[in-house]
Amino acid sequence: MELTPPTLATLFEQLGLDSDQASIDAFVSAHSLPDDVKLIDADFWTPQQARFLKEELHVDAEWAPVVDELNELLHSTKAD
8 A cells, every 4th residue: 555645735635725836835825824813724724634634733733733734834925
């Protein structure tokens, strides 16, 4: 059985979002977060998406590094 390690693209698929690089870039550009808003508290997630992200971070699951990567991307992108 072959297991593929999670990537940003597969995280987007898991969240039900378009997962090609252009869609990921567009999502990150459109959803930058201020420093005082946690990734899991962002208002653009559905309850199911927020729950998945929270659970994966809480249990430090194999998705956690990719969720952290998304967190960094959304917090480092500042609107012009």
